[in-house]
Amino acid sequence: MRLKIRLTIATVVMTAVLICAGLVAPRQSSAANGLVTIEWLSKHLNDKGLIILDVRTFPKYIKSHIPGAIRAFGPWQVTNADFIGFMTPPVEQLENMLRGFGVSNDSLIIIYDQGMTSSDTSKSARALWTLHYLGHTKCAILNGGFNAWEQREKPITTQPAVPMTGTFKAKVVSNKLITLDEVKKKLGKKNCWFVDLRQPHEHFGHEKKSYISRFGHLRGSLLMPSAYMTIGGQDFSPAYLRSKDKLRHMAAGCGIPSDPNAEIVVYSNTGLDAALGYFVLNEILGYKNVRLFDGSMLEASKDKxxxxxxxxxxxxxxxxx
Amino acid sequence: MHKIIQGNMICLLVMVVLASAVSSPGWVSAAGTAPLVSTDWLDKHKSDKAVVIVDVRSDANYGFAHIPNAVSIPYTELEPKSTTGLFVVPGEKKLTELFQKAGINKNSHVVVYAHGNTVSDASKAGASYWIFKAMGHKKVSMLNGGFTKWTFEGRVVTNKVPNRKRGNIVAKKDPSIFADFHEVARVVQKGGAILMDARNSVQYFGHEKRADVPCYGHIPGAINLPADFLTHAGINRAPATLKEKKDLQRMVTGVGVPSTKSTTIIVYCNTAQLAGLNYLVLKDMLGYRNVKVYDGSMLEYCKLKGKLPVEIFSWSINPPKKL
Incomplete structure (x- = not known):
């Protein structure tokens, strides 16, 4: 009996130690759930194999950035003369861009943005989605972005970082993306859930962006505004992502089934806010089949x-x- | 040059003809009075004996300029802030005094207006419209587009206060278009009516809230039809005129209200102001017969709810989407 209790205590202690170890050195686990904290990054700034990507614009980067961060404004999305949509660039172009940022296949990539609003976080999320699409899952977003970093008075610099060229080679995961042709086949089909990440008034068709051709939403889609996923701007808070519990609650409240294998398509106006939906549903909540509609409403609204x-x-x- | 002027004149003539064609109220409520009147209609009837124009903007705005013959009853007197921090309709006695002083008679046709820039303006007029109805006065209309549209069109304004004889109207509460907390609580527990939240989606969903409202989210099961969606306000700087009737019906169906016109609908928002506009649209434009306003709205619900829940981070999709 006593032995049993001792054994149990030992197990508990062991587990606790393991959990703590996991928390103290969360390199794997933190990257696995897609989000790292300001504290974590400030302790790991000089880790080997760590690449920090700053997806903000050049003027912001040059004014101040996290030490060692690479200027990685993009392009993560490109358009052509017909303005069909802000599409994922060709794979080769992305590979070159990422190698230029110093990325290799074993790099751990931390992405950050301005961190003021949810649409800032969307920029990080689009970069993260792009990495997933290229088969690179060792990546995470800095929770709260540069805004949180500055508020916590962590070190900043104006010195641009010059990366060593990386050796990144993509292994495209094509089902991360869905094209207009496939969207047309899936729309209205049972067991495929379209999720609109735009604002409710855009979904409803009360207003629209001028570059979108038609008012409203893809018929039958659910609505989970990316703007509600962070607390950016509330009481001057940086755009921290809402907790996993709250996001799970939100997904259910928006009508998304709880089955992690559910087939989900995320879209927005240009595929930017949709990426935050991808990030929350796939990385945070563990939905395995989330696809991003690259052309989104910009492309779809032009097709009669x-x-x-x-x-x-x-x-x-x-x-x- | 002459030709251009001639062309302009023809254009103008066509516009005048068109305008007068739409100036007569397009639909008529059960009581026989159109819920909306156009600026054209009001311009023609502003001196009618039976018409009492009620300006519900602030005293200061009224004093600066108003529609000729309009009397002033500021909205803050129709829905004053109570000692407990709620915004509710005052008692019959107080309202009778207020209405009589303004010169309103039993058979007067009351036309209410506020500013017409935003949905907040339009809903002040909408809520005033509801309050007249709720006090048993059937002959009431709202000026579509409000003072903004009136002035945009270059119509005459004045700062002259009309000299009106004391009226004989008696305010008598019509309980059939009021919902109180107990009725709302019953619907939350047992159903039997549609609850409709007229606030914007960000408050309904619980991402943000108004500072003086104690809780986030909405009354469980309520569906969301933001009053913002009912007017053109904010789109290309248009005044806050109501959208076309067919579009309004589409919206009401599109948010999940059954097409059966006998459906009971209880509308609320934070204070019942926005709800007034939804009331006008549902009851008197679209003909839903059993529409009530929950005057206490979210401010009261959060305070009185006890163990009743508030629904947050949800669109109250019920039953879940089926193909």
């Missing part, structure tokens, strides 16, 4: 064959038919 509904919440579209 795509059913777009105005003046309704998407979840009512089929019920009222």
């Amino acid at each position: 064959d795509v059913p777009i509904t105005r003046y309704s919440w998407g979840w009512n579209d089929y019920r009222n038919k």
Whole structure:
């Protein structure tokens, strides 16, 4: 009996030690859940194999950035003369860009943005999605971005970092992306959930961005505004991501099924806010089949064959038919 | 040059003809009075004996300039802040005094207006419209587009206060268009009516809230039709005129209200101001017969709810989407 208790205590202690070890050196685990804290990054700034990507604009980068961070404004999305959408650049171009940032296949990549609003976080999320698309999952977003870093008075510099060229080679995971043709086939089909990451008034069709051709949303889609995923701007807070519990609650409240294998397509106006949806659903909540609609509303609204509904919440579209 | 002027004149003529064609109220509520009147209609009838124009903007705004013959009843007197921090309609006695002083008679056709720049303006007029109805006065209309549209169109304004004889109106509360906390609580527990939240989605969803409202989120099960969506306000600097009737019906169906016009709908927001506009649209433009306003709204619900829940981070999709 006593032995048993001792054994149990030993197990508990061992587990506790293991958990603590995991927390103290969370290099693997932190990258695995896609988010690192300011504290973690400030302790690991000089780690070998760590690459910090600053996705803000050049003027902001040159004014001040995290020591060692690489200027990585992009382009993460490109458009052509027809302005079809802000698409993922060709793989070769991305590989070259990432090698230029010093990325190799074993690099741990930490991405940060301005960290003021959810749309800032979306920029980091789009870079992270791009890395996932290229088969690189050792990456994470700095929670709260540069805003949180500055508020916590961590070291900053104006000295641009000059990276050594990396050796990154992509292994494209093509089902991270969905094209317009596939979207047309999937829309209205059972067991495929379209999730709109834009603002409710855009979803509803009360207003729209001038470059979007039609009001409303892809028929039948759910709405989970990326703007609600962080607390950026509330009581002057940096754009910290809401807790996993709250995000899970939110996903359920938006009608997303709890099955982690559910087939989900995320979209927004240009595929930028959609990336934050991808990040939350895939990295934070563990949905395995989340695809980003690259062309998003910009591309879809120009195609007359795509059913777009105005003046309704998407979840009512089929019920009222 | 002459030709251009001629062309302009023809254009103008066509516009005048068109305008007068739409100036007569397009639909008529059950009581026989149109819920909306146009600026054209009001311009023609502003001196009618039976018409009492009520300006619900602040005293200062009224004093600076108002529509000729308009009397002033500031919205803050129709929904004053109570000692407990709620915004609720005062008692019958107080309102009777207020209305009689303004010169309103039992058979007066009351036309309410506020500014018309934002949904907040339009809903002040909308809520005033609801309060007249709630006090048993059937002949009431709202000026579509408010003072903003009136002045945009270059119509006459004045700072002259009309000399009106004391009226004989008697305010008598019509309980059929009021919902109180107990009724709302019953619906939360047992259903039987549609709860509709007229606030913007960010407050409904619980991402943000108004500072004086104690809780985030919405009354469980409520569906969201933001009053913002009902007007053109903010789109290309348009005044806050209401959208077309067919679009409004589409929206109401699109947020999940059954098309059966006998459905009971209880509308609320933070204070019942925005809800007033939804009331006008649902009841008197679209013909839903059983529409009530929860005057205490979110401010009261959060204070009285006890063990009743508040729903946060949810669109209250119920039942879940089915294809």
